[in-house]
Amino acid sequence: MKEMVNIYVMGKLYSVPAGLTIMNAMEIAGYKHIRGCGCRAGFCGACATIYRIQGDNELHFALACQTAVADNMFIATIPFFPTQKAIYDINEVKPTEQIMMQLYPEIYSCIGCNACTKACPQSLNVMQYIAQAQRGDYATCAEESFDCVACGMCSNRCPAGISHPLVALLARRLNGKYIMPKSEHLEDRANAISNGEYLDALEAIAGKPLSEITELYNHREIEKK
């Protein structure tokens, strides 16, 4: 006999096998997900979930696909939360301090309560990366927020109405496009190909008879790691 635990899905009691993720447990209980389920591997942020263990005051924030059920767990899934995205042209914006002021002015209303950080299922230091965005330090904000899955739990808890994942996304795009060093070798190669270089060699190899190309493949030199 499998060990069973009691969970409460939106307050309703089900007995499910221990060890399952919250997502699997809800399915075993009979819920067919339409909302609240995406990649099932911790990358897409579709399955944001708040839970509390009966008798315990602490609220927990989790991804349903990455978290095991526990006895007397009260579960609420939050498959959508209204955030506000600023519209911009990535070629027009520049990584200046003013750009956040223009696009996401609400970040300057942060009251420093740190509820966002406590709500992050990825254990990111959300309040800190917002502070970095306020200061225009987009490179650090980008690194700090890199593992964000945009589940929106931070925004859900924010008294200032900040859309943290979107602020972080802007910082990362500014970082990737303007702040990180340019990859000259990539640009050079792409330009060379547009100018027709490399294409003769490509045609030549693609045009070889199967026996010859098989031979080439089986004896090609492999670069050391």
Add this chain to the structure above:
Amino acid sequence: MYSEKMINSMAKVAETRKSRIGADPARFTADEKSKLLAIYHPDFKEEAFSVLEVGANKGGKVPNELHDLLQGKSRMLGKEIDLEDVKYTSDVLVIGGGGSGASCALESFAAGCKVTMVTKLRIGDANTMMAEGGIQAADKENDSPAQHYLDAFGGGHFTNKPELLKMLVGDAPGALQWLNNLGVMFDKDENGVMATTAGGGTSRNRMHACADYSGAEIMRVLRDEVKNDGIEVVEFTSAIEILLDEKGNAAGAVLINMETGELMVAKAKCVVLCTGGAGRIHYQDFPTTNHYGATADGLVMAYRAGAELRDADAIQYHPTGVAFPAQMLGALVTEKVRSLGAMLVNVDGEAFMNPLECRDITSASIIRECSDKNKGIETPLGTAVWLDSPMIDMIHGEGTLLKKLPGMLRMYQKMGIDMREDPILIYPTLHYQNGGVDVNADSMSTLVNNLFVAGEAAGGVHGRNRLMGNSLLDVIVFGRNAGKCAAARAKETEMPSKLSIDHINKFDAAVKASGAEYKAVSPMLLPEYTNIKNKGTL
């Protein structure tokens, strides 16, 4: 958590670890590879495949589960719908909101088209989001598109469609530059030199990455750009059939609202299928790495509309899926773990193969180790081998695993395992549809005009086996290609006047005439994981 046998075996792995650092186990010969595949790869299990009785691939074999969906009962049969009552009209209708759908929508929009994107779940809920390892491009001094071609063509067992593969490798550096210019944060050094590693079957270190969030980083930037452009995105809305005009060209789709069940009509000059893969069909009962909506819907719709499929019987099993603990069964352990030096090790602590063979070969070799060689480690749900992740920090220095594989590390930590300290248990998992709808160099179906297909739903680029890092590249290169070509085609096409579903009725008649029976309603839309014995109707 671990069994006693696991603990004993883990001790043996730790014992041999030091001696394995720097070792480079011999690669299999061409002959050994053929034998491994024929005996151990799931694609060679005859009873798992059946022959199609109807459609463009009549007489060809596909996996049993796909057979039943391709020849499944249309969700339109018996439903009345007024095809004149059009809800969405556009130049280009993009079906699917993953990497190829977003790239396609951006390019069609940039070419001046009115674009509508419909997607079954949310935009970005796609296998692209979960691609951890990286994206290939020949942008280094010792590398070239020709070398990339050779690797991918050999890895695909020389069955790739040359005109598509040439485009994949030739457009790769340009595709990465496009992404970089959109603000994707690739791993690079202080001089801008891209960090590149090897992947299974690559002869040059050309795997570019964004830590182990490569696909997620690319997808969230593309999604943001689609929103910045103001492109119409209709979420939780799935296509269930392609609509044709009186000439038999694609001209729209019937849509269903996933929450309310409402049926709607979308009309367009061109239709692009970017519907992704099929892991959630669970071929041969394998677990899968795929996202929730990967149910081969695009193949089903295209097939009923008259399109031909290619290599639909070539399925990729990723060698390293989570085998333990059970709650994460089948989840992806990125190939980057092996790129960074972790070896595949058996119950006795022996490295039983070179860890950087192609995926099909590696999977077959692991299956052999766990079956005929009897050197696997027992788990509650089967057998497995070790992936010796602690080697990574020993080879590249402490902190490497944390920096290069933060997502992996976190996933295992949540299960109580520190993969820097202990090796992890893995077994092959259903990962990728190598084949798909047969398309030409314009990404258009070879048999249905104005029906474009890009990304995992299209076949030919990878032949019968795809290399790591070529699928993220595929969705960008061919998503963009389909977007540009569909836009060009839309410009010379009149808005269709009459829409038809006659092909659905004809397909239905052909199935009945063939004597085949309906075993499923299709497209599947979502897999069924609920477990209710007595289910009533609400």
